[in-house]
Amino acid sequence: MKVLPFLEIIREELSKVEELILSESSLSYKPLAESVEAILKSGGKRLRPALTILASKLYPADSERAIIAAAAMELLHAATLIHDDFIDQSSTRRGIPTLNSLWPPAAVVLAGDHLFARAASLAAMTGSPRVVKIFAQALKTICDGEIRQLFGAFGWPQDQEDYYYRIYAKTSSLFEASAEIGGVLSDAPEEAIQALKEYGKNLGNAFQIIDDVLDFTGDEETMGKPTGSDLRQGVVTLPVFYFVESGGDESLIVKALKARPEERETALRELVEKIRNSSAINLSVKEAMNFVEKAKEAISFLPQNQYRSALRALADFAVERNY
């Protein structure tokens, strides 16, 4: 199994998580089970499980339960991606075909539900009501964020506050929950749990902002999806706000969001090109870096050991991807 260099110290735990994630699916329709398995295997970096495991290691931990919780978080993440791709009608993710490009809607919805169920089942297996509560709350937040994004799409002007709520709901809430759960399962002191939560939230923000930047600057092949895909879904992200703030032409945005279909794609490509070459990219990256610093700051009073170092490295990694 490939793991990021700074996660070598938890390689053993991550392999066990992997086993749990891929353990025999209770999906009784084989071909669909195989498609789901292909998605589970398609190279996610397992950042959320890593977060849970690392967070659980800062204090003397029961690693069995942390491994189970870590697998739950990854399956919850996978379930939301399946429903997301269906909602966005995306055709590829991580370079492989999405479930909705292979199966009818009914099968896609059920496959997602099935992964929710498996995730909830694992969360329950930790035996910790607090863990299940955090898990359920994260799921609620993710759904609500999706719903807001869906009904807020294609609107302009938009509120930057709303952007931060959306990225929290979509990404940071699950990072936050993953870190918090690790803390809870290691019986860390309450203030350490809160610090891990804060770390996770800020890490998630940084991570999502870089994702949003990469949607403008990324290489289509590496990303496995065309650039500008957020705007194509009507979703406005941080670089767009910075583009306007630094004097960019707002009418381009209106056109890219609201023009008639035959004109939209051209307007969209023009806007993506303009933003890519504007200061909006650097400003966004800087903002992500601020969140990385906040994440590190949050855990600065926790025990200084190799796991805390790995959490710091994970924070740096969030912004070190190519942009």
Add this chain to the structure above:
Amino acid sequence: MKVLPFLEIIREELSKVEELILSESSLSYKPLAESVEAILKSGGKRLRPALTILASKLYPADSERAIIAAAAMELLHAATLIHDDFIDQSSTRRGIPTLNSLWPPAAVVLAGDHLFARAASLAAMTGSPRVVKIFAQALKTICDGEIRQLFGAFGWPQDQEDYYYRIYAKTSSLFEASAEIGGVLSDAPEEAIQALKEYGKNLGNAFQIIDDVLDFTGDEETMGKPTGSDLRQGVVTLPVFYFVESGGDESLIVKALKARPEERETALRELVEKIRNSSAINLSVKEAMNFVEKAKEAISFLPQNQYRSALRALADFAVERNY
């Protein structure tokens, strides 16, 4: 609030369940929240919550937790109905428009997910890992049943065993879980919990068989959906098996399932009419009654009190609906 006569003894608890079910939704998009609320209010009989409450009362119980769990079971049920109606593309349920007839697919999927999340959150609030485990297992079973039904649809010949698995997965598993959870939360002895589980499963079987009978014999207006809707979805139910067993013409079934669309509806109506007037209906009802007897038998050694009497009445009610 209207409650069934034999549930008067738990009216107070059921009102509290109702409050929890309808308590402020965290769905931040108001119009969708209102549609979901309309569905939650649209006159389900709250049989699953009643089951949890009654089961929790046989022994000295902490009714607060049973109420929370009961609400969780009803919300889980509602969530599966929303995804079901989407999958089946049903246009009405209980006489009101389904969510999928009012909203785009994305909103429907997310509304269902949102109810799953609320249900899981309530399950977690019971503070009982065993309850959450039962809850998650029921969700897994329901999904798997749906998936089997989806991919097994329109097939003939079919296995009667498979029918029993499907109704277990679709209905009985949730009845079983609702009863089991009630027992768990009242700290009933383990053999009483197992008895309640057995009761719930048999009750669910009886209930679903009658539902399947009503799909042939029911009045379209009362049912809020056209007769023969299962066959229209390619789903073969118990009366169809009995129709064949008692010498009915199998070629009619093949035609009703596999004919070209323009001929299918006629074939289907003919088959529904034939089955409705055949002994298959009585044989199916008799089978449902057998399950009612098994349900009552299962709880015959439990404390003889008004709650056990209500459970017996509930079992009778399952087959006393019009058929």
